[in-house]
Amino acid sequence: MDELEKLIDEVEGGEDLPEKEGYTITTPEEAEKAIHRIKRAQVDEKRMSMLCDTRIRQYEQRQKKQQDETRWATEYYTQKLREYFDTVEAKPNKEGTTKTFKLATANLVWSKGKQGISKESEDELLPYVMSTNPDYVKSVESVIWGEYKKTLEICGDIIVDENGEPVPGVMVKQGEDKFEVKFVGGMA
Numbered sequence: 289m290d291e292l293e294k295l296i297d298e299v300e301g302g303e304d305l306p307e308k309e310g311y312t313i314t315t316p317e318e319a320e321k322a323i324h325r326i327k328r329a330q331v332d333e334k335r336m337s338m339l340c341d342t343r344i345r346q347y348e349q350r351q352k353k354q355q356d357e358t359r360w361a362t363e364y365y366t367q368k369l370r371e372y373f374d375t376v377e378a379k380p381n382k383e384g385t386t387k388t389f390k391l392a393t394a395n396l397v398w399s400k401g402k403q404g405i406s407k408e409s410e411d412e413l414l415p416y417v418m419s420t421n422p423d424y425v426k427s428v429e430s431v432i433w434g435e436y437k438k439t440l441e442i443c444g445d446i447i448v449d450e451n452g453e454p455v456p457g458v459m460v461k462q463g464e465d466k467f468e469v470k471f472v473g474g475m476a
Contacts, residue, residue: 291339298332369396 313319373396378387389396407413418425440447440455447458 296336372396373398 313322373389376389378389378396378398380387385400387398414425439450440458442460445460447455447460449455
């Protein structure tokens with residue numbers, strides 16, 4: 289049994305948690321016990337996370353190694369098959385755009401590359417298209433939200449700009465209330 293499995297057994301076989309319904313804390317001792325349970329759960333979570341992260345990294349390394357080996361083997365043997373293909377009499381199609389050599393488990397197929405269009409320079413292309421086909425030019429307008437937001441203020445239930453005018457398209461968002469246990473002496 290490795291360390292991760294031992295930890296899982298330890299956590300699962302640990303102290304039973306009280307029922308969610310009806311559980312109350314009525315004494316300082318019970319409060320201390322609750323704090324102890326929080327600390328223990330947090331320590332267990334950190335240990336479990338560290339062990340799981342280690343295991344995940346190990347599996348990811350194995351997976352990457354296998355992917356690298358598969359990629360290498362595929363490229364290497366594909367190149368060797370291409371070299372073999374060049375030595376045999378492959379059957380061309382009517383248009384002469386492909387040639388095929390049939391084997392028992394696979395067909396080796398050569399295809400002539402297709403022509404395509406690629407954009408080389410936006411700086412040269414954009415002025416030309418703007419003058420000849422402006423419908424194909426996009427113009428994107430957007431609020432610089434991070435900066436504009438700094439100029440706004442919340443007034444009750446509305447948001448106003450620096451002139452006190454209500455701003456449409458925005459709303460007041462109430463954050464969640466928060467209760468936390470802050471451990472004495474940095475423990476957690």
